[in-house]
Amino acid sequence: MPRRYLCPKCPTPLPIDGTLQHPNWKLAPWTEAFVDIEGDAKPRPHFLTRAKMLWDDEFFYIGAELEEPHLWATLTEHDSVIFHDNDFEVFIDPDGDALRYFEFEMNALNTTWDLYLAKPYRDGGDADNGWETYAKTAVHLQGTLNDPSDLDEGWTLEIAFPWACFAENAGMPCPPNVGDVWRVNFSRVQWLLEDAEGRVVNDLEVLTGAGPYRKKPNNPEFNWVWSPQGVIDMHQPEQWGYVTFGD
Numbered sequence: 001m002p003r004r005y006l007c008p009k010c011p012t013p014l015p016i017d018g019t020l021q022h023p024n025w026k027l028a029p030w031t032e033a034f035v036d037i038e039g040d041a042k043p044r045p046h047f048l049t050r051a052k053m054l055w056d057d058e059f060f061y062i063g064a065e066l067e068e069p070h071l072w073a074t075l076t077e078h079d080s081v082i083f084h085d086n087d088f089e090v091f092i093d094p095d096g097d098a099l100r101y102f103e104f105e106m107n108a109l110n111t112t113w114d115l116y117l118a119k120p121y122r123d124g125g126d127a128d129n130g131w132e133t134y135a136k137t138a139v140h141l142q143g144t145l146n147d148p149s150d151l152d153e154g155w156t157l158e159i160a161f162p163w164a165c166f167a168e169n170a171g172m173p174c175p176p177n178v179g180d181v182w183r184v185n186f187s188r189v190q191w192l193l194e195d196a197e198g199r200v201v202n203d204l205e206v207l208t209g210a211g212p213y214r215k216k217p218n219n220p221e222f223n224w225v226w227s228p229q230g231v232i233d234m235h236q237p238e239q240w241g242y243v244t245f246g247d
Contacts, residue, residue: 010054047154051226091184100119179245186225
């Protein structure tokens with residue numbers, strides 16, 4: 001069954017610095033820990049991922065915490081295909097009709113990619129990369145980026161989506177009314193990495209003098225999500241979670 005989340009209303013504007021340390025975040029519960037995209041058919045992820053949500057009359061706020069002993073990111077150009085790096089992704093279908101939905105991805109360098117789809121790829125949909133959220137985003141690293149010679153704790157992120165970016169295609173009030181329900185899901189793409197000598201580094205081992213990270217060849221990515229899809233396909237909006245906007 002899709003996950004459910006009651007999203008509290010934020011009493012004051014939320015500064016976006018990537019840390020999740022502002023007192024307003026204490027109002028928001030954590031989601032369940034992310035699971036494999038296929039659900040119970042696959043082992044549980046080996047790193048913790050969880051998220052929080054808040055809203056006010058100006059923004060829809062997303063915060064997330066990603067455990068990661070080896071921080072890695074390479075893409076720096078906006079609207080790059082961010083899931084070629086380790087990333088965090090947001091999917092939003094305001095009216096829950098599995099049409100006219102939004103996707104947003106970001107990496108640990110705070111590089112972002114936003115897309116709009118009139119319908120899923122399975123139905124002949126095509127992503128509109130020209131759509132822009134104009135979201136405020138920030139990341140906070142607990143460790144050193146792209147350095148296999150030490151162990152990191154992970155990274156946190158914050159996103160503030162202005163309601164105006166959804167309004168044209170939402171089919172719902174933007175901002176929402178208290179009690180409105182939107183379909184939302186989150187995904188984390190995680191690649192198996194190796195060092196310059198071909199040693200796998202996605203574990204708790206320090207590799208002194210190991211050179212830069214690279215993706216291990218011929219290995220598929222891990223897909224970890226909040227609400228399991230049942231299949232390796234995030235573009236099935238009918239499987240996404242239910243987010244109710246509270247007061």
